[in-house]
Amino acid sequence: MRAGADSAITRNGKSIILAYDHGLEHGPTDFDPVPETADPEVLWDLATHSAVTAFAVQKGVAEAYYPSYEDDVSLLAKLNGTSNLWMGEPDSAVNWTVENAADLGADAIGFTLYGGSNHEVEMQEEFRDVQEAARDEDLGVVMWSYPRGQGLKNDKKPGTIAYAARLALELGADIAKVKYPGSEESMRRAVRAAGPAGVVMSGGSKTSDRDFLETVESAMDAGAQGLAVGRNVFQREDPEGILDALEQVIFEEATADEALETVGI
Numbered sequence: 001m002r003a004g005a006d007s008a009i010t011r012n013g014k015s016i017i018l019a020y021d022h023g024l025e026h027g028p029t030d031f032d033p034v035p036e037t038a039d040p041e042v043l044w045d046l047a048t049h050s051a052v053t054a055f056a057v058q059k060g061v062a063e064a065y066y067p068s069y070e071d072d073v074s075l076l077a078k079l080n081g082t083s084n085l086w087m088g089e090p091d092s093a094v095n096w097t098v099e100n101a102a103d104l105g106a107d108a109i110g111f112t113l114y115g116g117s118n119h120e121v122e123m124q125e126e127f128r129d130v131q132e133a134a135r136d137e138d139l140g141v142v143m144w145s146y147p148r149g150q151g152l153k154n155d156k157k158p159g160t161i162a163y164a165a166r167l168a169l170e171l172g173a174d175i176a177k178v179k180y181p182g183s184e185e186s187m188r189r190a191v192r193a194a195g196p197a198g199v200v201m202s203g204g205s206k207t208s209d210r211d212f213l214e215t216v217e218s219a220m221d222a223g224a225q226g227l228a229v230g231r232n233v234f235q236r237e238d239p240e241g242i243l244d245a246l247e248q249v250i251f252e253e254a255t256a257d258e259a260l261e262t263v264g265i
């Protein structure tokens, strides 16, 4: 699966990945703004929205609900993850095997790599095993490429984000999920660095409708293939409204202004 090519987790070569692994990564505090979102079923229902091309969850949330949603949702199995209770150098436990995810019916796998961490070498080796198993099972591979660690002072520097995008290509991911580096030009640099791998922008903490949509518009103008987003959708009172607007910006090439006007949020 190369940038622009279609797959089980893209539409017309573009993607909106709805991420819901926050209960593990950040803890239930991320659900406080809209308490119903602690109920996974609320998010599974949201993942059936036509804008969403894949839903990224950990094993437990997939096992409990995916059988009821398999006709309506593409499953992106997030294989590794660590809680916020972990205080060590950035690392991520591999909690789910590719084979088990494939048996459940996953369409793609997701894997976090903390380039720059003292654990980078082991994480790259774990990714090698996962990437090769995913190829055997014909599953897409998305890397959450997050440079992080005691030696890295600024994990959103343009050169660092371009490097993150390149790591995903070099190690065999189909899609690099990277943080927005602050400008369209810097995002373009990351897209260039990723070569044939697609780049999706990571949503980040919640901002205003307009700021968020303008950032997404700029990432798309820079050549990104879409977005992977959690809090900027599920922490809103009207998550369907922002998904409607994202669908306009990502699939219909609308500007943020046009999307806001069409959707009326």
Ligand SMILES: O=P(O)(O)OC[C@H]1O[C@](O)(COP(=O)(O)O)[C@@H](O)[C@@H]1O
Binding pocket: 019, 020, 021, 022, 025, 026, 144, 202, 203, 204, 205, 228, 229, 230, 231, 232
């Ligand atoms: O490690 P960080 O930067 O706190 O964020 C990790 C979270 O961000 C994501 O990558 C994307 O979610 P958000 O859009 O809410 O940032 C999640 O999959 C993950 O839980």
